[in-house]
Amino acid sequence: MINLQHLTKRFESRQAQAVVDDVSMDIEEGELCVLLGPSGCGKTTTLKMINRLVQPTSGRILIGGEDTSSFDVVELRRRIGYVIQQVGLFPNMTVEQNIGLVPQMLGWDKRKIRRRTEELLELVALDPAMYLGCYPRDLSGGQQQRVGVARALAADPPVMLMDEPFGAIDPINRTSIQDEFRKIQRRLKKTVVFVSHDIDEAMKMADKVAIFRNGKLEQFAGPDELLARPATPFIADFVGADRALKRLRLLRAGAALVALEAIVRPGDSKGAARAALALHPHGEAVFIDINGKPAGYFTASRLDAVPERLEASMALSLPATVRADDDLRSVMSMMLAHGVSWFAVVDEAGRFAGYVTHAGIAEMARASCAGGAAFAGAVDVPVAPERGLDPVPLVNSRAEEGV
Template sequence: MIEFRGVSKYYGDFRALDNLSFTVEEGKVCVLIGPSGCGKSTTLRLINRMIEPSSGEILVDGRNVRTVRSEKLRRGVGYVIQNVGLLPHMTVEQNVSIVPRLLGWDDRKMKDRSDELLDLVGLAPDQYRSKYPHQLSGGEAQRIGVARALAANPPILLMDEPFGAVDPLNRETLQGEFTSIQRKLKKTVIFVTHDLDEAIRVADTVVLMQSGRIVQHDTPERLLAQPKNQFARDFVGSDRALKRLSRFIVHDYMHAPSMLRARERLSSSEIADRMKQRYFWVVDENGFLRGWTDLKESLPDEEVRGYMTQIKPMEVGITEFASMRDALSRMMGQGIKEVPVLDSKWRLVGAVTLHDVEAITEQGDLAQ
């Protein structure tokens, strides 16, 4: 647990933080959000003592961080920043092993840990461990940054705009991956961003800041449904009902797709049975999505491929880590009521429908 008690920070006469008090529960993700310069990074840096408060105290598991030795803090707190700060002349494995090496781990243990973490962040160890930072894409480098922060298995993770420098598509993927890693590891995380969509996506609680003060500390749902004042209302914007959909992950709502295999031959009774369904996604023998078809009355006894409409899977489908808001965007962009859900190899694994989206929007109080 992380607790801020009346923390202020001055730079000369300038008050960067004004009497900040808030608590982050163990195993939860707290997102600090607010306009540039409102004090997010300053708040984060106080926790691992890159800077010291002018007044007030910060407690980690009930202990004032001032009393904790810096090497112990370093072990207990992983830190991820924008542009990662990977050391250019070190391999991926060496970068990931920086803290374990400081802690005196032996080579075997460091290597195993590095491989385990590369797996966790979705990078094949055989392919990546010997690469140098300049051989990585922005998204890959960010994943290494996360792996490095997790290396010594710290209970706390501080993330300062970790995906800020990554393009929007990759950013969404990274947010989804982060959420699924966090579900497994349950770190206590403080995550800084100025991007509301990102906050809604990853947060258990959100601290909205303005000029060094807390405006509202709430769940994303409540921040969206009941912004406390005009600043908060302006910050969350008028499309907050849609934004709230970002809180819901496709994985939790998808169901089995109506699916046919290309080249599949159906008997007339099978056809009659399936006619109850209006359309089908068509996959090939390996499960890759190839197109869709609607079964017409005069269904010929022929290969499914013959009457399928081809589609580009990546334009129509989404991954199971996408949000229901992404799913809705797909539906509106493509004019479809059902979105196919694909795994990382573009195989069809499920589907979500407009009905699923409506079920979510109806259950929340979004009247205001």
């Protein structure tokens, strides 16, 4: 969808050094590409050259196979959605007028504009009945940002450019809007180029990440590739020493399932339950109810204290469960918070899907960076073998006494 060919930009006041220096990359249709790097590296200039807010010194930009230099510049900008950090809503216009501005310029009739505006407000989780007549001053920062996204989508552009769109929003609303926008983008399959300073935002949002340094493109790859195999010492330093933990955010609990057979059901005998316990990495087993949902768990000592046939009321309480689509970084954080070494994993319907363990997650984190020393001069750091430490107990010893 977007093809940059040897793109270069030099400003007259800085002829000696290119702000963007011979950058080439392809962004596929429906991808979200984050341009990342330190201040002054050329990422925002690259973004602005795509819709010719900045004119390239040399090189070509193709959108959908067409050279943007052949477009009327105003028409080009109307075909590309644009969202900036300061949102840029017109203060003297209502929400409806702001969103409908570009469709109005394109000659849409009033009914079509109204329908499109209402549809987009619903898409960004704002009630049209409440917000259509509001002015920007009546909205919170997060709401203004949502309206800015809606305005950029108004004319249904195939391409959207976003210049640090969530940078000025508080962390709680920022996370919410990031999640909302990613859902929208995946649903609408827009091709998005997104400038950010935030490595965590890039890893969370992007299908591809382009890391710039001094005007040059240092590495262009998916988040997983960047974290697992940084191409240069600069990239390794930029993504951080905690890149194994960052990569866990890209992996889901469903990818780390173990011991699916280590379960007990209503009416199982104690002998069958002990056999199930032997299949679990830590000698425990989840009790599954008649609907296939986890309803507790058993340990060997708990089995000693109950009758021959098992019932739900005999099981110990699970501290929590995790969903198969939860990221492993969140799962690891929950394990630390609860002081446990494993969780039962459930699917979308709440049915038991398997177990995820601390040891399994740690192994995936270690393996994720096995190829991370790809750049020249890298030093492999040996990993100490596991010592077979006792797992953190699922609950403390007094839990089995009913405390």
